[in-house]
Amino acid sequence: MANIKSAKKRILVSATRAERNKALKSACKTAIKKVYAAIDAKDQAAAKEALTEATSLLSKAESKGVFHKNTIARKISRLSVAVNKMA
Numbered sequence: 001m002a003n004i005k006s007a008k009k010r011i012l013v014s015a016t017r018a019e020r021n022k023a024l025k026s027a028c029k030t031a032i033k034k035v036y037a038a039i040d041a042k043d044q045a046a047a048k049e050a051l052t053e054a055t056s057l058l059s060k061a062e063s064k065g066v067f068h069k070n071t072i073a074r075k076i077s078r079l080s081v082a083v084n085k086m087a
Helices: 005-040 044-063 069-086
Strands: none
Touching (some): 005 069, 044 069
16 A cells, blocks of 8 residues: 555545546447447337437547547447448
8 A cells, every 4th residue: 555645645546537437438338239239120210319329428438538539439430330321
């Protein structure tokens, strides 16, 4: 365990951030799965709605620094192409 006050604080702060990042990553994965589940079910309305929600969540995760911006751009692009292929 750290002895210096600033080191103790850094441990707490990094644990808090790791928890937030973990929650956001998990939520993003779930949102992506919902889009693909709607595509597999051939439900275009649900797929578009899930895509909107997933895009919003992914953008939020990007702005918080959880994912790199190019990673998010790639994921959103692939999801959009998959949903648009249904039409």
